[in-house]
Amino acid sequence: MQSNYKTKTRNAIIEYLKDNEDKRFTARDIAEGLEESDVEINRSTIYRNLERLCAEGKLVKYKESDINATCYQYTEGHESCNKHMHAQCEICGQIIHLENDIFQNLGEDARKEYGIEIDYGKTIIICRCSKCKKIK
Ligand SMILES: [Zn+2]
Numbered sequence: 001m002q003s004n005y006k007t008k009t010r011n012a013i014i015e016y017l018k019d020n021e022d023k024r025f026t027a028r029d030i031a032e033g034l035e036e037s038d039v040e041i042n043r044s045t046i047y048r049n050l051e052r053l054c055a056e057g058k059l060v061k062y063k064e065s066d067i068n069a070t071c072y073q074y075t076e077g078h079e080s081c082n083k084h085m086h087a088q089c090e091i092c093g094q095i096i097h098l099e100n101d102i103f104q105n106l107g108e109d110a111r112k113e114y115g116i117e118i119d120y121g122k123t124i125i126i127c128r129c130s131k132c133k134k135i136k
């Protein structure tokens, strides 16, 4: 049952991401995490599923410079993360969804001024969140 296997794989990945919500992952972390569960999934299937979830806007994908790797993060309740930008706190790693008009306009302006198309699902602005800002 090919389609059954596909659904099972996808669900296992989503379940895993949900259990570890608000943490960042590399594809390898996810693969290793899933190996510990009893679902058997090969790595290329995991990569393919992660790419699809990103395209659907269910996952945020970004390049993490301190570990030089592509990271993924799942955030419950956000279904269109490919349509807005994100900021990440450099202290606690929290992802903030910049769904406000300011950032939508920024995308518009960038298009007009520079002729560039910002890929929202892959764009992370480094910041300090309101909690970490207070820590000196
Ligand atoms: Zn988002």
Ligand SMILES: [Zn+2]
Pocket: 089, 090, 091, 092, 093, 094, 128, 129, 130, 131, 132, 133
């Ligand atoms: Zn923070």
